[in-house]
Amino acid sequence: MTEIKNIGGFCDTDDTGYIINTACxxxxxxxxxxxxxxxxxxxxxxxxxxxxxxxxxxxxxxxxxxxxxxxxxxxxxxxxxxxxxxxxxxxxxxxxxxxxxxxxxxxxxxxxxxxxxxxxxxxxxxxxxxxxxxxxxxxxxxxxxLPSYRADKTLANHHLINLKNQVDQAKKDLDDNYDTEDILDCCSWIMKIIVRAGLTLVMVEEKRYTRDLYPAYKLFSQYYPEKEPEMKLALQYAIEPITDTEELLHFLEQTGTWIITEAEEWLEIYNPYRVSEMELR
Known part of the structure; x- marks a missing residue:
């Protein structure tokens, strides 16, 4: 099993909270x-x-x-x-x-x-x-x-509004699937989505964003310590996908269902009309 390493960090922001692009x-x-x-x-x-x-x-x-x-x-x-x-x-x-x-x-x-x-x-x-x-x-x-962006509800909404559909799609793709490469791709894809969804559940409070999986997992775990082992497993599956569809489907049924419920509660507060892409403020 690949060792999970502390790799990555959060996006830099300016004094007003806008994300700074450090690509060069x-x-x-x-x-x-x-x-x-x-x-x-x-x-x-x-x-x-x-x-x-x-x-x-x-x-x-x-x-x-x-x-x-x-x-x-x-x-x-x-x-x-x-x-x-x-x-x-x-x-x-x-x-x-x-x-x-x-x-x-x-x-x-x-x-x-x-x-x-x-x-x-x-x-x-x-x-x-x-x-x-x-x-x-x-x-x-x-x-x-292009406009500047903050780590706010408009960004978080993008990660959460389609979460249920994405988890459901992963379940469908994994069920009765015997194509090894397809299973590995699906596993990595949906687990990255789950880890990033965990981060976005707390983004409004933290006002921080990252595409990197490890810091996303760590910040989520500060707010949901009881779910840390499950999110760590999602991170493990994301960086080292597995082909055991039964194990993956069980994880999605348990942890996937839980995080969908959390996402729906978030949407009820910040996007009750379920707008696909929110207006930029």
Missing amino acids: TRKISPAFHQVLNEMIQYYRMQLGKNLHSIYVRGSVPHGQAIYSVSDLDTLAIVNEEVDSMDLQWVEGIEQKINEKFPCINGVEFSFYLMEDVLETSTFSIIPFMLKTHSVCVYGEDLISL
Whole structure:
């Protein structure tokens, strides 16, 4: 069993509570330059004039990436509707790059319409991730055009409003599933969601946010010490997923049901009308 390490921290904030984006191209380790440049070239070659700009998010632009462990997640802003684009090339290119570069655990190409990204009257996760966790590596940088964000109820709501549906989807995907890779992916996905949901239950009080799992688990446990062992197990499953679907379904039935109940109580207080994405204040 992988040892759970104290890795990560909370986002920096300014004097008014707005999250500070500490991502920077200078922090990208030279070990990742070649793979990033290759991804940029594929974006340019495949998208042509449709490509507006490219961003990198996560541990890599924060200088916290771990060789052969971290992913390289990129976002492309495009001028045309994503649904109308031919993206059949993506899966094959991702696989090719993953096999070519041992420095990364995996790469991700993703695509978002510029018009949608710049519509920020309500909270949306992509503008949030660009503003707070990403750096532009190609094209015209849109980050300065996006609003600033606090660790408040609008952000917490994003993590909690669909929690029940996500847990239910995980149960459905795991039931009678014998595909090892699919089970591992589902396990890691839903456990990350649960750990981050735990953090967001106390976000309004704490006014702190992180994408990192360990500090999220620790802060949650300060408020819910009786649930610490269960959240620690969720963290363990997130970083070292298992294939025992019976064990996973039992966990989701027990801990998953509990955290859904807590989320519903939170929503009843802060979002009683169950607005999907709340207006930014």
